[in-house]
Amino acid sequence: MSKLPVDVGIIYEGERIRKANMYADLAGPKSKGAELLKVVAASKVKDGSVTVIGPDLKDMKEGSAYPFGVSIEVSGKKLEEDLEGVFERRIHDFMNYIQGMMHLNSRDIIWCRISKEANKAGLGLNHVGQAMVDLFKAEFDVIEKIQVTFYTDDKKIDKFLKDARAAYEKRDAKVRGLKDEDVDTFYGCLLCQSFAPKHVCTITPSRTSSCGSITWFEGRAAVKVDPKGPIFAVEKGEVIDLEKGEYSGINEMTVERSNGEVERVYLHSLFDYPHTSCGCFEAIGFYIPEVDGIGVVHRDFRGVTPFGIPFSTMAGQVGGGVQSEGFQGMAIEYMRSSKFFAADGGWQRTVWMPKALKDRIGNDIPEDVRDKIATEEEATDLDSLKAFLKEKNHPVVARWKEAVQASADGGIAVSQFEMPVAGVPMAGGGMTIIFKNAKIYAEKVIIKRNDK
Numbered sequence: 001m002s003k004l005p006v007d008v009g010i011i012y013e014g015e016r017i018r019k020a021n022m023y024a025d026l027a028g029p030k031s032k033g034a035e036l037l038k039v040v041a042a043s044k045v046k047d048g049s050v051t052v053i054g055p056d057l058k059d060m061k062e063g064s065a066y067p068f069g070v071s072i073e074v075s076g077k078k079l080e081e082d083l084e085g086v087f088e089r090r091i092h093d094f095m096n097y098i099q100g101m102m103h104l105n106s107r108d109i110i111w112c113r114i115s116k117e118a119n120k121a122g123l124g125l126n127h128v129g130q131a132m133v134d135l136f137k138a139e140f141d142v143i144e145k146i147q148v149t150f151y152t153d154d155k156k157i158d159k160f161l162k163d164a165r166a167a168y169e170k171r172d173a174k175v176r177g178l179k180d181e182d183v184d185t186f187y188g189c190l191l192c193q194s195f196a197p198k199h200v201c202t203i204t205p206s207r208t209s210s211c212g213s214i215t216w217f218e219g220r221a222a223v224k225v226d227p228k229g230p231i232f233a234v235e236k237g238e239v240i241d242l243e244k245g246e247y248s249g250i251n252e253m254t255v256e257r258s259n260g261e262v263e264r265v266y267l268h269s270l271f272d273y274p275h276t277s278c279g280c281f282e283a284i285g286f287y288i289p290e291v292d293g294i295g296v297v298h299r300d301f302r303g304v305t306p307f308g309i310p311f312s313t314m315a316g317q318v319g320g321g322v323q324s325e326g327f328q329g330m331a332i333e334y335m336r337s338s339k340f341f342a343a344d345g346g347w348q349r350t351v352w353m354p355k356a357l358k359d360r361i362g363n364d365i366p367e368d369v370r371d372k373i374a375t376e377e378e379a380t381d382l383d384s385l386k387a388f389l390k391e392k393n394h395p396v397v398a399r400w401k402e403a404v405q406a407s408a409d410g411g412i413a414v415s416q417f418e419m420p421v422a423g424v425p426m427a428g429g430g431m432t433i434i435f436k437n438a439k440i441y442a443e444k445v446i447i448k449r450n451d452k
């Protein structure tokens with residue numbers, strides 16, 4: 001490793017740089033940016049070169065946010081296009097190895113931060129680029145030549161952003177015709193275990209990785225060049241439930257790779273055993289019990305969901321590698337899958353998403369339900385959401401009627417209700433039992449006023 005003014009190593013991977021200690025933000029919510037790795041011809045790569053287009057770190061104003069484009073071009077006789085997304089995802093690890101630099105997320109939602117100490121030590125983008133060159137070459141001997149270009153200029157980054165988005169679309173589109181039942185092998189990824197120790201991603205044709213960066217084809221290419229790496233092949237095994245997306249091979253792999261913490265996974269449901277969520281998912285799918293529907297919120301949305309909380313709060317509650325029933329971190333591309341929460345009703349049960357997200361995937365939403373899905377413009381809370389769905393006669397409205405209809409033998413069917421457990425102290429959160437799809441029988445119902 002070339003000499004840098006700060007240390008570089010895996011021990012810095014979990015380093016968090018808080019706002020008070022921030023020198024500058026690169027990309028992130030207050031600016032724009034993207035990362036793109038391309039496999040190109042050897043003649044187009046000047047091996048080891050690092051170029052900065054725009055201000056370098058020392059010329060930035062402390063406390064400000066700047067655009068940040070990371071373009072890495074590699075060449076090598078054994079390289080193929082399907083490896084681009086896999087290598088690109090490693091930018092996240094490698095930038096986090098740099099002391100005083102933090103990298104979050106992927107693709108065009110990256111967010112990097114430089115600490116005050118790193119700036120004081122003299123860290124520049126040329127050093128960051130040099131670290132990328134050294135780390136990529138050390139990790140992948142199939143990379144013969146590599147060059148790095150950073151864009152921090154507010155105008156010059158725009159063409160790069162356009163090219164990066166076109167490249168992501170090309171990668172995602174390649175897998176769209178394929179379904180889970182068309183293949184025998186899925187892929188697993190452990191890259192996020194440094195942040196979320198129980199998290200294991202299962203990458204299938206119908207469910208791309210939660211970060212949106214690694215498709216099934218890219219998982220397959222990764223295993224070919226790095227068979228002992230963090231991405232590995234998994235035999236599907238027996239199909240336990242096709243609609244929910246439960247497979248014996250995935251369950252066995254998840255038990256083993258999560259150290260026994262997660263025993264079952266439904267790839268295409270929010271309920272019972274949803275896929276675990278790490279922290280770099282592009283969006284969150286969430287169940288809204290009050291309307292018995294599904295909402296989706298993406299990372300770029302700055303407003304609040306009908307629950308009254310923004311993406312960041314929800315992400316903090318569901319991330320970390322846990323299985324949170326009713327919530328799932330996911331890629332935006334998953335909404336284009338024919339198996340998008342298929343076991344729960346998919347689009348026929350989807351009731352809310354931010355307008356920007358709806359505009360982005362608009363043509364992939366089935367026409368019969370497209371205008372019945374609310375955005376923040378129609379519904380800002382649960383009451384306005386309910387009124388909108390009723391007015392539009394969204395398919396979930398029929399479920400409400402079924403849910404309250406007394407059953408023929410006198411029971412009341414409810415989709416969900418919650419009951420606090422008596423005697424469990426509330427300090428520390430207490431305990432609540434949630435009943436789903438329950439039928440209630442009672443000789444007598446007593447409703448008591450709570451005067452407190």
Ligand code: SF4
Pocket residue numbers: 089189190191192193200201209210211212213214278280281
């Ligand atoms: S979100 Fe999943 S696929 Fe993406 S890097 Fe993390 S573990 Fe791997």
